[in-house]
Amino acid sequence: MNGKQLAAEKAVEWIEDGMVVGLGTGSTAYWAIQAIGRKVAEGLSIRAVATSIPSEELARELNIPLIPWSEITSIDVTIDGADEVDGDYHLVKGGGGALLREKITAYASKCMIVIVDENKLVKQLGAFGLPVEVVPFAWEMTAKHLEKLGCKAIRRSHSDGGVFITDNGNYIMDCHFGSIQDAPELEQKLQHIPGIVEHGLFIGLADRVIIGYEHGTVKVRERSS
Ligand SMILES: O=C[C@H](O)[C@H](O)[C@H](O)COP(=O)(O)O
Numbered sequence: 001m002n003g004k005q006l007a008a009e010k011a012v013e014w015i016e017d018g019m020v021v022g023l024g025t026g027s028t029a030y031w032a033i034q035a036i037g038r039k040v041a042e043g044l045s046i047r048a049v050a051t052s053i054p055s056e057e058l059a060r061e062l063n064i065p066l067i068p069w070s071e072i073t074s075i076d077v078t079i080d081g082a083d084e085v086d087g088d089y090h091l092v093k094g095g096g097g098a099l100l101r102e103k104i105t106a107y108a109s110k111c112m113i114v115i116v117d118e119n120k121l122v123k124q125l126g127a128f129g130l131p132v133e134v135v136p137f138a139w140e141m142t143a144k145h146l147e148k149l150g151c152k153a154i155r156r157s158h159s160d161g162g163v164f165i166t167d168n169g170n171y172i173m174d175c176h177f178g179s180i181q182d183a184p185e186l187e188q189k190l191q192h193i194p195g196i197v198e199h200g201l202f203i204g205l206a207d208r209v210i211i212g213y214e215h216g217t218v219k220v221r222e223r224s225s
Pocket residue numbers: 024025026027028029080081082083092093094095096097098099102
């Protein structure tokens with residue numbers, strides 16, 4: 001098992017019968033969805049919501065029962081990956097472009113479990129370009145406002161040059177800060193820029209971080225409050 005799979009297998013231990021579960025997105029969350037699918041096949045009874053169309057499709061293939069958002073008031077536990085995690089449980093997310101649905105899901109969750117391999121742990125966020133979802137209208141202006149915060153903002157494209165469009169019909173600006181000195185302060189600044197739908201800084205949302213190491217061990221870190 002690789003580090004991502006190890007972390008995912010550990011995380012599903014927190015899922016119990018009757019829970020509403022949030023399914024994350026990405027190559028680490030993939031392993032969690034697989035493990036949940038296995039448990040469902042063995043008789044675990046849960047209901048789930050997904051953070052992206054690919055995760056929803058995977059859940060359907062694995063016969064994980066999906067429910068509409070209108071039928072729930074909160075989520076018991078969400079298991080999701082991250083692009084960077086610092087020592088204060090601050091995250092950068094959105095490498096796969098799913099940050100908006102992921103943040104809606106994390107915010108609605110009683111417990112958000114983040115699963116990563118050791119490569120995602122950082123002293124300071126920002127080496128990974130911060131993904132910011134923006135509406136297509138006047139996106140060039142929104143990019144200029146983002147750059148005033150000290151980054152280089154690049155509109156995300158596919159390898160064939162086509163513009164990347166999120167599940168919500170928006171663009172992603174990858175904002176290269178190099179290092180983010182004060183993540184909560186940057187979060188506040190981002191809230192004030194019109195045109196931004198959501199950004200990939202997750203502050204105060206992760207409750208537990210599970211780290212899988214290549215050599216086969218797993219560490220669990222709990223945020224105190
Ligand atoms: O938009 C994608 C998500 O935020 C992912 O959870 C994040 O990019 C980590 O993905 P991966 O597990 O593939 O590294």
